[in-house]
Amino acid sequence: MELYKQISDANRIKYGTEAEKILRIIINQYSDRTHFIYEILQNAEDAGATRIQFHLEKEKLVIEHNGRPFNEKDIEGVCGIANGTKEDGTRIGHFGIGFKSVYCYTEHPYIYSGEYHFVIQNQLFPAEVSGRKEIAYDETCMILPFDKNEVPSGVAYQEIRDALTKKITAESIIMLDRISDVKIKIDGYPEEIEINKAKYSLDKKTYANNVFGLSMNTTIMNTSTKQTRTRDADYLFFTDANREATAIIFRVEGKELKAIKNSKIYAFFPTAKEAHQNFYIHAPFDTTPARDNFKEGAEYGKHNIELVKAIGELIWFAFQWMKNHRYLSVSGFNTVFPVYEYENDDVLYGIYQNSIDMIREEALLPTNVPGEFKKIQEICVPLWGIIVDIFDDNDLRTLRKNRNISWLAKEFSTEAYRDVRAFLNQNFKLETLEWKDLVLNMDAFFLSQKQLSWMEALLSRIESYCIKRTTYDSHYIDVSQIPFVRTVSQEQICARDGHGKLQVYLNNPDIAKYRIESTFIKNETIRSFYRRALEIPEYNIEQETIENILPKYECANVKFKTNDPITENIDDLKVIKDAIYTNSSIMEQIEDKYIVTDGKSWYRPAELYIRSNDTRSGYALVKGIVRIKYLADAYFDGTIRSLKLDEDFFKKIGCNAGIRMIPASKDEYLQAVRKYCGTKAESDIRFNIFFKTYISKKLDWSFNYEGFPEIFSDMTKEKSLAIARFLNPNAMNFDIQGELVAADDQHFSGKNVESMMVYSMIGLQLCYEKWVYIQGDPFPHTPLEIDKEDLLPEYKAAKRLMAILPFKEVKSALTEWLDANIDDKSDLNLIKHYLSNPEALAKVAKAMAKNEAQMEAKKNKIKSAKELIEQGDRKQREFGKDVTELEISPISEKGKQKREQNLDRQLADSMDNFISVARGLSFSSRPSNKEERVFLEQEYDGHCQICLKQIRKYNGEHYFEAINIIKFSKLPERLANSGKYGWNSLCLCPNCAAEYNYCSKKICSLYDQVMKMEVEPGSEETIDIDIEMPEGKARRIRYSPRHFMALKEAFKIFADEK
Secondary structure, eight states, X not given: OHHHHHHHHHHHHHHGGGHHHHHHHHHTTOSSGGGHHHHHHHHHHHTTOSEEEEEEOSSEEEEEEOSOOOOXXXXXXXXXXXXXXXXXXXXXXXXXXXXXXXXXXXXXXXXXXXXXEEEEXXXXXXXXXXXXXXXXXXXXXXXXXXXXXXXXXXXXXXXXXXXXXXXXXXXXXXXXXXXXXXXXXXXXXXXXXEEEEEEEESOTTTOTTTEEEEEEEEEEEETTTOOEEEEEEEEEEEEOOOTTOOEEEEEEETTEEEOOTTOEEEESEEEEEEOOSSSEEEOOOOBOTTOSSBOOSHHHXXXXXXXXXXXXXXXXXXXXXXXXXXXXXXXXXXXXXXXXXXXTTSTTHHHHHHHHHHHHHSOOEEBSSTTOEEOGGGEEEESSTTHHHXXXXXXXXHHHTXXXXXXXXXXXXXXXXXXXXXXXXXXXXXXXXXXXXXXXXXXXXXHHTSOHHHHHHHHHHHGGGSSOOSSOOTTOOOOTTSOOEEBTTSOEEOSBOTTSOBOOOTTOOTTSSSOBOHHHHXXXXXXXXXXXXXXXXXXXXXXXXXXXXXXXXXXXXXXXXXXXXXXXXXXXXXXXXXXXXXXXXXXXXXXXSOOEESSSSEEOGGGOBOXXXXXXXXXXXXXXTSXXXXXXXXXXXXTSTTOOOOHHHHHHHTOBSSSOBOOOOHHHHHHHHHHHHOHHHHHHHIIIIITSSEEOSSSOTTOOBTTTTGGGSSOOHHHHHHHHHHHGGGGGGOOSEEEEEEESSTTOOSTTOXXXXXXXXXXXXXXXXXXXXXXXXXXXXXXXXSOGGGBOGGGGGGHHHHHHSOOTTHHHHHHHHHHHHOOOHHHHHHHHHHHHOXXXXXXXXXXXXXXXXXXXXXXXXXXXXXXXXXXXXXXXXXXXXXXOSOOOOOOOHHHHHHHHHHXXXXXXXXXXXXXXXXXXXXXXXXXXXXXXXXXXXXXXXXXXXXXXXXXXXXXXXEEOEEEESSOGGGSOGGGGGGGGGSTTEEEEOHHHHHHHHHSOOBOTTHHHHHHHXXXXXXXXSOEEEEEESSTTSEEEEEEOHHHHHHHHHHHHHHHHHO
């Protein structure tokens, strides 16, 4: 045919010898050789085809479609280079560069179309071939023989077969306007594939050219059995119907929007560029020939940006239409609303910005009322979805004093809505409300309108947030000023008055100002809230003191409930005083409480002093030496609360009526011995006494007062007499000297017993300091260097002290005393004998001291059976009633994320610092450490994780056993140090611990259960793991959220280690 010759001649002139080189560059732009299939589909679409068939044979591929037959211009295009017939944005690129991709597999493509039938040789030169009768005149057929030397026919068949069966899907033609039927036949393949598309208008009256429904059907028939299977999918198709039309497509089931995962940006066919949306996006973008990205450069970028702007407008229109036609449900909004944030330099970033503008300007946010949508300014967000089950929109408007607001649909608080919630939080200042934002606005009138069932539902959900905890909780609700208590007169009142004083009690005693409505107090949920959150007790003065008063004074930074701390404190002390009268054991709990003040700060009783001008208090002696802090005068001012607290009460609780006795340490004592008696004396006491294991308590060698020996400096007669007056009434409380016995045997028997005559700490100072005055001498002396008769007469007022001091002539004075007081002459002579023979007297003293030490040890050792049994009595201290149910603290989403980060870091650190065990050895056992037990105590409050039993010891502490799930000897060595975070431990009662360790059990499914479960933020429920213990008996291990997260994170690391 002359036409073919003309085209060939023109191409020889136009391209010369560069044709092959140019074509190879074009072909190499395709990373996937099978991309030519899309190019064939494009050509058929542009030719107006409605159906197309691919028939893959072993040696060739045959394509047939019913599009417009070829004309001369088409032949020139298919034989030229970059001579496509693309005319506008409605056509994909009829026979442009894309067709050249067929040369990846063939050297001689054959084309039969209308009156033309030719083969293309050397990519440029058409040559006529005979027609084929089986091809209808109005059909186009292309035959691509696999004659490319670089690609064997077998490889070509394999690659094209995979492309036809995996890449050509219903989605491949979803953006095409004309092609509605695709058929795929493959020789040697057991299935034939047929794809059908139906497109119909959904809004003929208003948007006939913009809104369509699409039904896509894929039928796969087994060529042997003729059995078929089908896949159907329905879509909403939106287009702006512009000259360069854009489109977006949503998958639907009925009127429920469904996600389209891993969608690509379409330019008639899917490109390699991710859409990052759950719907399809199409526009005639300028893309690279391989369609793997958008073209760059000012010209293309501007065009593509305009198209993205058009897509944004179309998305805006689509969401309004879907909202008005009941497609936009709560779940549908979450599924398809475009919240993905593209990079700033990505041409698609405009889609993200468009989403922000939509939310800012349109009423698109779903509420809890079906079909009702609000603007962002009219929306309140519940931190937890359960909030809206209690407070409906009317409650919200009342408590927030705004008639126009509504709740955002409660589903937005769940994990499934995390991404859309993050989008809203990032771009808008949402009014997010938690329980306390509503609860704290409730007044007596609002609560009085609510029924008991509503109150029960509310209180059951907020109770855990209203309980004061030792650790900071941002969600804590201080409900002390909320009138939750309904009285018998149907009033709503607070549990405490403005001064923090209880107005009601759970047992409605006569002493109470109000009485609680019986139906409320009998309701277990409400009663629990009253007891635990409002801290309303049954009236009990001991319990009132232990549970409500003393805890307030745990530290010096006392948190008072009123603005008048001293008055509140005096009221508390009055209750404490009455409670001590009822049960004196409360005294033990008062010692370390900061319950008294000097008017400025708060102190423990033993840290403050009772003011006194009596010289016997010793205050004047230690002035400038010891800093004395006195009790506030307000305690003794009867005008405050009409209460005058007496000194006896403050003495009873431990306040000081004078300077304190402070025992000296061994080092302080030995330093004093060295100072006063020399290094030898110090050495003798150190090695003979203090190096022994046991020291007799007969002599209190450490006795000393605060301010001693500093008071002996700058001595005057007045100070000396004041010291004497202070010590005299206390002289019976200490010894000047005595025999000190020590031994390595607790029974003080055998040869290892040592005995020494020594001074006590105060005795050393009183005997060796110059502090006593004699007549006629202005200077002070030590008692050891003066005669007693020479003392100033003023010392007679301190007879008891003077009698025990060892003056110079004490022996003569003693002889006179003996003569005057001992009538038995034989006893008198014996005593005088020992006094005249110091060595013999020392032996007797040592023997007596040793005997006394032995008697004391024997007394402690020998007890009757009755005494031993009685000694075993332990009085249970009062710590309030035990909680019978396991209470779990929920974890917030933010707390969960932080916990995951901390666990990851902590477990990693523990593995970096693992305990290395010598080769050939392993951990045979590993007792639980303190950190594990503290963790379990905090999480379960002593409750057994299996039977929930709680055991309390006599001293109030909980008893439980920390049992390992996996023996540490079986774990990788690097995990041996990670147990302190509690992941491998269970908090069990003794019975369950014994069963777990020694009975048969079946826990093999524990790992799988843990790995499948997730912690739900805000949930107060335990995470339950099913086991059998003994085997065949179903049991359940209950985990707190924090404990479960540690276990799961450790399992993940364990898997990595393995």
